[in-house]
Amino acid sequence: MFFMVQFLHPARQDITLEGVLAALADPVRLGIVKALLSEPACMSCSAAAPCPDIPKSTLSNHFRVLRESGLIQTTKKGVEHRNVVREADLNARFPGLLKAILKHAGE
Amino acid sequence: MFFMVQFLHPARQDITLEGVLAALADPVRLGIVKALLSEPACMSCSAAAPCPDIPKSTLSNHFRVLRESGLIQTTKKGVEHRNVVREADLNARFPGLLKAILKHAGE
DNA sequence: ACGGTAGTTCGGAAATATGGGACTATTGAA
């Protein structure tokens, strides 16, 4: 029985506009990305959650969507997962997009 | 029996970032907005469709989502509906967002 | 080895999207 071989991260050129927009169209995921950008260091999944009452399995799904859309990169660090926004890749692929969206996040 | 009292358009200040992103996260809807912006005049629903083989009811749903998210304005003009992108409202509400997204649409 | 914590996976329920067909409304022609 084998699990979680590796996190699935798309290559820079495989990040799609549709995927990025769909990922950020959810308020929880937008909140996660906002939280990740507000800190220079990596954050664990639960630390980056916008509300503490979101079920674990739901949160895990949101992080998977963010990962598979190319918005964040996740690495294992002991018992927790460290997440960062893939700013360089996103700015290379869609210049100005991330900033334009997050400028208006949370009003 | 009465129908379609009026098209439902949110006021400028009621347009939400989440709604705009969710609307544009669909490739069909993104194509519609792109088509509408490529022409200075209004376009009918079927004229703005990215592919001709999309079922009418599905297309109608996509236009409703675009309308209710505040992305487009629809007015009746005889037998057809004329659609325009609400550029002024969107630029006032979320400056730079629309351009930043559509710059990368369709690659 | 054990207990605790972080996160994933599974599976069923709830919510949402799709599209066929019937319907409305408007126009233009007979």
Next chain:
DNA sequence: TTCAATAGTCCCATATTTCCGAACTACCGT
């Protein structure tokens, strides 16, 4: 003024997606 054609909406059944509880894996500290 009636008739046919066209643009689009509404209804509703099906298909797809999302949500979340529960069971599970993985890692760390003791």
